[in-house]
Amino acid sequence: MSLVPDPVTASDRILTAIESRPAQIAPRDAARYDARFASRASSIVSSAMRDLMSLAERPEIISLAGGFPDTDSFPPEIFADVMGAVERDFVATALQYGPTEGLVELRERIADIMASEGAHARVEDIMVTSGGQQAIDLSIRTFVNPGDVVLAEGPTYPGAVPSLTTYEADVVHVPMDDDGLRVDLLEETLDRLAAEGRRVKLLYTIPNFHNPAGVTMSLERRERLVALAHERELIVVEDNPYGQIRFEGEPLPTLYQLDDGDGWVIYCSTFSKILAPGIRVGWVVAPAPVLRKMNLGKQGADLCSSTLTQRFILEYLRRYDWRDHVARLNGIYRSRRDAMLDALDREFPGEATWTRPRGGLFVWATLPSYIDTTDLFARAVTREVAFVPGEAAFRDGRGRHSMRLNFSYVEEGTIAEGVRRLGDVIGDLIEDYRALNPGPA
Amino acid sequence: MSRRRVAVLKGGRSLEREVSLRSAANVEAALRRLGHEVLSIDADQHLVRMLRAERPDVVFVAMHGRGGEDGTVQEILEILRIPYTGSGVIASERAMDKVVAKADFAAAGVPTPPGYAFSQAAFRELGAAEALPDIEESLGLPVVVKPARQGSALGITVAHEPAEVPAALMAALAYDDRVLLERFVRGRELAVAVLGTGDDAWALPVVEAVPQGREFYDFEARYTPGLTTLRAPADLPDDVAQEAARLALTCYRTLGCRGFGRVDMLLDGDGRLWVLELNTIPGMTDTSLLPKAAEAAGLEWDEIVSRILDQAALGV
Numbered sequence: 094m095s096l097v098p099d100p101v102t103a104s105d106r107i108l109t110a111i112e113s114r115p116a117q118i119a120p121r122d123a124a125r126y127d128a129r130f131a132s133r134a135s136s137i138v139s140s141a142m143r144d145l146m147s148l149a150e151r152p153e154i155i156s157l158a159g160g161f162p163d164t165d166s167f168p169p170e171i172f173a174d175v176m177g178a179v180e181r182d183f184v185a186t187a188l189q190y191g192p193t194e195g196l197v198e199l200r201e202r203i204a205d206i207m208a209s210e211g212a213h214a215r216v217e218d219i220m221v222t223s224g225g226q227q228a229i230d231l232s233i234r235t236f237v238n239p240g241d242v243v244l245a246e247g248p249t250y251p252g253a254v255p256s257l258t259t260y261e262a263d264v265v266h267v268p269m270d271d272d273g274l275r276v277d278l279l280e281e282t283l284d285r286l287a288a289e290g291r292r293v294k295l296l297y298t299i300p301n302f303h304n305p306a307g308v309t310m311s312l313e314r315r316e317r318l319v320a321l322a323h324e325r326e327l328i329v330v331e332d333n334p335y336g337q338i339r340f341e342g343e344p345l346p347t348l349y350q351l352d353d354g355d356g357w358v359i360y361c362s363t364f365s366k367i368l369a370p371g372i373r374v375g376w377v378v379a380p381a382p383v384l385r386k387m388n389l390g391k392q393g394a395d396l397c398s399s400t401l402t403q404r405f406i407l408e409y410l411r412r413y414d415w416r417d418h419v420a421r422l423n424g425i426y427r428s429r430r431d432a433m434l435d436a437l438d439r440e441f442p443g444e445a446t447w448t449r450p451r452g453g454l455f456v457w458a459t460l461p462s463y464i465d466t467t468d469l470f471a472r473a474v475t476r477e478v479a480f481v482p483g484e485a486a487f488r489d490g491r492g493r494h495s496m497r498l499n500f501s502y503v504e505e506g507t508i509a510e511g512v513r514r515l516g517d518v519i520g521d522l523i524e525d526y527r528a529l530n531p532g533p534a
Numbered sequence: 535m536s537r538r539r540v541a542v543l544k545g546g547r548s549l550e551r552e553v554s555l556r557s558a559a560n561v562e563a564a565l566r567r568l569g570h571e572v573l574s575i576d577a578d579q580h581l582v583r584m585l586r587a588e589r590p591d592v593v594f595v596a597m598h599g600r601g602g603e604d605g606t607v608q609e610i611l612e613i614l615r616i617p618y619t620g621s622g623v624i625a626s627e628r629a630m631d632k633v634v635a636k637a638d639f640a641a642a643g644v645p646t647p648p649g650y651a652f653s654q655a656a657f658r659e660l661g662a663a664e665a666l667p668d669i670e671e672s673l674g675l676p677v678v679v680k681p682a683r684q685g686s687a688l689g690i691t692v693a694h695e696p697a698e699v700p701a702a703l704m705a706a707l708a709y710d711d712r713v714l715l716e717r718f719v720r721g722r723e724l725a726v727a728v729l730g731t732g733d734d735a736w737a738l739p740v741v742e743a744v745p746q747g748r749e750f751y752d753f754e755a756r757y758t759p760g761l762t763t764l765r766a767p768a769d770l771p772d773d774v775a776q777e778a779a780r781l782a783l784t785c786y787r788t789l790g791c792r793g794f795g796r797v798d799m800l801l802d803g804d805g806r807l808w809v810l811e812l813n814t815i816p817g818m819t820d821t822s823l824l825p826k827a828a829e830a831a832g833l834e835w836d837e838i839v840s841r842i843l844d845q846a847a848l849g850v
Contacts, residue, residue: 144552151547153579463701468689468708471549525707528657529700531664 132239133259145470149479155511158479160252160304160454161502163425164369171413178408179401191400193391194384195221195376199403202410203376206367209416210336212350212360214378220387223398225334225363225375229297230256231387231394232330232359232377236294237262242286244296246274248457248486248495250304250332253297257488263291264488271448273310274298276317283325295328295359300348302335302453305486305497309451312345319351322358332361334375337419339452340427349378356380364406366454367419372402425501426454432505433498433512440516442523447498454501459483459494460519463526466496469518478514538570540843541590541616543607545576548599549709550686557818558596560825564839565594577602585614592846593618594839595815599684603815604630612848619842621814623850625790629812632714633682635789639809642788644781646809647800648673649716651682654707663700669715670696676718679703681710686817692718719808721800724768726782727816727827729841731792737779738827742768764823766830770801778807785812793845794838796824 149158179187194200200219207214222228229252237243239261245253247266257264265286267279279296286293298318300310310318322329331348352358363375379387391397409415433456437447447458460466466482473479483495500508542565544558545551558574565572573588575581577597585593593616595607605626611618621629628634633651640646650669656662670677679702681689689709691702699715706713723745727738742765768775782797789812796816799809816824828838 145549147552147555148547148549151578463704465705465708468705471689472708474547474549522704522708524658525654525704526700528654528661529663529703531661 133261145467145474146479146481146485148474153477154474155478155503155507155514157498157500157503157508157511157515158481159499159502161499162366162370162454163422163501164371166421166425167369167418171409175405175409175412178412179404183404183408187401187404189400191397191403193220193388193397195219195398196400196403196407199374199407200376202407206415207349207360207362207378210333210344210347210350212347214349214360218378218380218384220377220379220384220391221398221403222361222375222377222391223395224365224370224373225332225361226252227391227394227398228361228363228375228377229253229330229332230259231390232295232297232361232379233257233260233262234390235383235386236328238294240292241294242291243294244279244282245488246298246303246306247489248305248483248492248497249297249488250299251481251485251497252304253332254485254488257297262294265293266487266489266491267296269303269306269308271308273300273303273308273314274318276314276321279318280321283321283327293327295330296322297330297332298348299332299335301333301345302338302450302455303457304335304453305455305481305483306457307448307450307453307455308457309345315345315348315351319348319358322352323355327357329358330361331358334361334363334366335453336362337367338423338426338454340423340430342451356383359383367415367422368406368409372399372405374398374402374406423452429500429503429505429508430456432508433500436509436512436516440512442516442519445519454499456498456500457483458496458498460496461523461526462494463530464519464522465493467493469496469522472518472521473515476514476518478511478518480515538591538843539573539589540565540570541573541575541585541588541593542596543575543577543581543593543602544596546578546597546601546607548597548601548603549684549688550598553686553817553819554596554598554602556820557598557815557822560818560820560835561594561596561839564836565843567836568840568843570843577607581607582610582614585611585616590616592616592843594843594846595620596818598686598813598815598817600630603813604683608850612850615848617846617848619846620793621789621791621795622847625792626814628789629791629795629814630683631712632680632811633712635785635812636714638788639785642784644784644788644809645807647678647717647719649714651712651714654711654713657703666699667696670699673715673717677702678716678718679706680714680716681706681708682712682714684709719800719802721802721808722768724770724778724799724801724807725796725816725823725827726778726799727794727796727824728782728786728791729794729838731845732787735783735786735791737782738824738833739767739830740770740775740778741766741823741827741830742770743823762821764821764826766823766826774801774805774807781807781809785809792847794824794842 149156200216203219204214204216233256237260243262246269268275349358349360360378444461470482481497483492486492542558542562544554562572605623608623636646652662676692676694679691689706691705693699693702723743725741744763785797796813798811799807
């Protein structure tokens with residue numbers, strides 16, 4: 094899903110006189126494929142909103158739409174040092190295929206990183222993936238048949254939607270509040286679905302600093318959720334890309350930890366947020382029978398994740414303390430978060446509400462119910478500011494009054510300016526609303 | 535035919551940017567197959583400088599919506615004296631504004647659904663909302679609410695109840711500060727593509743868009759493979775097909791269009807045709823109506839692109 098702007102194509106303004114072989118087929122011939130597409134491919138719709146979102150890629154637009162970590166803060170001298178070490182000692186192995194499950198030394202280090210969040214995983218239960226995205230994709234691919242119900246928070250991670258669609262999951266959203274997933278409503282939903290005879294395969298959840306909602310699941314809810322998973326024998330896919338991106342407060346135990354080895358929780362995480370997304374390395378932790386299936390899935394997808402970047406991470410971890418980089422990032426993100434919350438307080442109307450994340454990359458704002466955020470987006474881009482309209486985070490048409498705002502990628506002043514423009518556009522829509530709905534004479 | 539240096543203008547800031555990129559890809563591929571040199575330009579603030587530096591022989595405007603289809607880019611090309619495809623400045627402006635185009639069509643005797651247009655200021659400064667009940671009474675429900683200047687059916691809502699009209703107006707006002715309330719005509723969605731200019735203009739076979747499970751041919755239905763079935767030529771009685779072509783040509787000539795265009799209309803249950811709008815740069819994506827119409831006419835896509843290019847000219 095192209096919700097993330099691509100700075101490369103954005104600056105790629107002109108392709109002068111490319112004398113390529115005219116390989117592209119004429120539009121009439123495109124129809125020849127339509128009858129041949131697999132049903133899982135035909136259900137991947139190119140949504141109107143995704144088309145509109147491509148405008149957010151324009152360089153002149155202040156984009157609060159993407160989910161980009163800050164990579165400017167990664168010290169070039171450290172990069173050079175690590176790359177130098179790979180060059181000196183590992184050229185042949187870094188350029189070779191690796192094991193599907195990832196380099197064993199890296200899996201050991203991943204276990205250490207998880208332990209720093211209090212989650213104790215066995216190295217043999219860990220598989221390296223190509224980004225956290227592949228961990229999510231493999232989880233769904235391994236369990237979901239077409240039509241199976243996948244439960245997800247409402248809103249859910251927009252980037253999970255293509256996988257959910259590809260495997261033809263029937264997504265049922267469970268509401269959230271400031272304490273995360275409403276586990277009581279999850280229970281009701283499970284009852285209802287059971288009564289309807291629908292097969293629930295798994296729950297996909299982001300307990301820490303939710304994308305897009307910005308909230309964190311309370312300890313009480315976590316405990317209740319894991320207990321419920323045990324009672325109902327429900328597989329929980331815990332996606333934890335942001336757990337280390339914490340600005341304040343104490344870390345809460347992961348669901349994986351609370352499951353205590355019972356095997357109902359499959360854990361996904363990534364180096365994208367604690368190191369950098371361009372290295373495309375994440376991981377999944379699952380019980381052996383599940384991991385065997387995922388391993389087969391991964392063999393089909395890409396054989397193994399890049400050994401070059403796995404080696405890069407290993408050499409980085411050998412030479413530097415990753416916590417230093419995370420601390421640096423968290424300092425940057427904290428002040429950007431503050432800038433965004435200050436700007437929202439200043440610029441957004443009284444009827445609007447928004448989450449106050451204690452970590453992660455996103456704020457989720459909800460506007461008065463008469464404002465449709467996809468329409469708002471159309472007006473916002475004329476003022477050169479972009480965000481993700483809330484409907485991208487739902488599979489059922491909800492979210493139309495909400496929006497996701499990212500604070501990790503642009504600097505404080507730009508955030509303030511972007512939110513100011515959004516406030517103007519919202520004010521404009523409110524004025525329209527009042528003009529269109531005059532009170533009694 | 536001689537090899538020309540063709541700049542394809544695409545993208546830009548319009549909400550139909552992505553559609554434009556897909557149209558342009560098909561145009562560029564055809565131009566290359568035809569043996570032309572292609573300069574692909576994503577229109578931005580460097581456009582004039584870039585055109586001056588690159589000095590193309592001709593510009594193929596493959597932009598949709600604001601900026602590219604409303605006379606803006608055309609005016610720039612007039613100033614730079616670079617011949618360009620499609621309609622000139624004035625025809626583009628008139629076609630882009632559904633309210634202006636409707637008035638022109640009506641004056642030429644072309645049936646269009648009755649409607650009223652309001653500016654944002656009319657609601658804010660003159661209390662036009664108080665007149666909504668009169669409009670609903672005059673037009674009947676449902677009404678279609680549209681932004682006056684926006685393509686690809688963005689911002690269009692069908693309001694079935696009086697209570698739905700203000701929200702529909704809000705949505706339309708997000709896309710333009712002028713909106714059109716129009717009687718909702720239930721019927722088959724037809725489109726007639728036109729090629730050529732003035733007396734030499736001719737209509738391609740009528741195409742029917744059959745959106746699957748949708749009230750009208752909205753943005754999603756337009757650009758998602760499988761959501762719409764296109765029938766070309768449309769299964770119509772001869773006299774209806776001929777009348778559709780006649781109306782399309784009347785609209786096209788009335789606005790003074792050049793090169794190519796597409797007229798969208800509805801065929802109601804009583805067999806009457808209602809013209810909705812004219813697009814001076816119709817979509818040229820894989821799911822668009824123009825390539826489908828060309829196919830029904832027995833014309834290769836490259837031939838269509840070649841003809842449009844041959845008609846490139848200057849003159850508002």
